[in-house]
Amino acid sequence: MISRIEEAIQKNLCSSSIVDKFPESLRSAIEYSVFPGGARIRPTILMSVAKACDDDIPDITDAAASALEMIHCASLVHDDLPCFDNGDTRRGKPTVHKAYGENTAVLAGDSLIINAFSCLALASRHSHSRVANLTLCLSKFSGFPNGICAGQGWENELNIDLKSYHMSKTGALFIAATQMGAISAGHDPDPWFELGARIGEAFQVADDLIDVLSDDKNSGKSVGQDEKNNRPNAIREFGLEGAKRHLQDILAGAISSIPSCPGEGELAQLVKMQAAKMMEINESKIIV
Template identity: 40%
Template sequence: MISKHPVDLVGGSDELIEQALRAAMGSALSPASPTHLRGALEAAVFPGGARMRPKLCMKVFNACGASQPELALRAAAAIELLHCASLVHDDLPCFDNAPLRRGKPSVHRLFGEPTAVLAGDALIVAAFKSLSRQVTRTPLLVVRIIEVVADAIGPSHGLIAGQSMEAMTHVPIDRYHQYKTGSLFVAAATCGALTGGGDPAPWAKVGELLGHAYQIADDIADTVGRPEALGKLGAVDTQLDRPNIVRSQGLDSASAKFYGYLEQIGDTIPAGPHEESFVDWLSQALCKGVAGAGKAGLIQQAALECVQPS
């Protein structure tokens, strides 16, 4: 059991998410695990960033009736571990060769490239191992959750497919955003609905729209953001000729699309007793900040920096 405490249906579950991540890591590792690998895994996951994906999972779970709290927390943790794995791999020399992540040296800079590759692999294993621990309790639901999460990182329309598109010369930007970023948001919302006892279809759409908005904000930040605000170096997409909506469509168009997606999200959220709470959380996360100024604040800052003389 991850926690003896019930999920907080009103105030959120940030502490429980961290407990679930620690539990998932603990079940994957043992004293026999090589010390340097343990260190790399710790650096990859803790301290984390905004934890937007697991928080989305738990907020949708709460909005849908909070039916299976243990499985919801495991799904939230699994999705975050997969996200962390993708960051470790994304930072590797063969991709972005990023020296910083979340304001600290990236995993491959701290522990070397081979260990970073294995750390990312280990996080993927840990994610699915944590989910599998629930299979004897609710087998059909756990199998469904595993399928949803696996599809979200898979080579068809998941994160791996999105990452592979960085090697293409001409990339459809919306599909790239949907695969690389939106897929995990869709999985988080879907898993939240499934474990909460709700209809996953409308929530999957919320996740899809949120994923688009989130990646647009990241594209804007990468184009004009400052390293001290980002916690990593900027202009990576330009330097490596990566797909970026600002480069292809301009800052004004990208910003307009961001706010357009936010409007669509508001229209898509299913009505219910927890609808207002979910909207308030989303507004706080995107516009006032889970970490720093929030995504909308980041866009406003980026727009100002773009027009100010250097």
């Protein structure tokens, strides 16, 4: 599946008409923001759900997966900026603003957001209504007041509503992943909300554990950010062992929430495997 994702993103990244002349450093920064990728976990979930729902128009699924990953990459680029996390490294290499300068990083993020929506629009010849729903779903979970922009925005508030913060900061794009997978294959997205929300919650706790337990080299990004920036973190809330038990509970809930669909069994297996991997990572980080 990873090669399908990489091919789809490559095809969709600069899908608008080719022009003779363009600013080369921005082109390079956009590519640098997306390749090589991380685990591509959001498009993987999206495609897995689409496949479980029969994936009858693969071109739409490909466009949806690419658009979702572009939004995710854009959010990483902007979140790493000096005015947010001021991260030095990401995916094991210098962050975009470190490599290309702050203004190019802002523009690379903006371009990725815009290209995400154009790559969806280009797929509308296959099904106008699915693409309209995909656009609504992606924008809902990316922007304000429900999406990752709102999630980041909570960090500037004196009184954070923790549930809304986690839901929009981390949960949003996982809910987008499961729901967009269903929409891509012509299924109702509503029953897929729960699975996305639970996977998102699991990732939030796993990420909190990594932030506390890992070092920069092993995680591929700057760690210890939560403590440094005085941000809420599951370990602060539940303690180390409590957070690990909490993670296991959420993952079990995720599996049991999978809606009835043609590929239900296979999808459950996949989530189980991912869950096991997630628990393993956290065990090994404790040794590190």
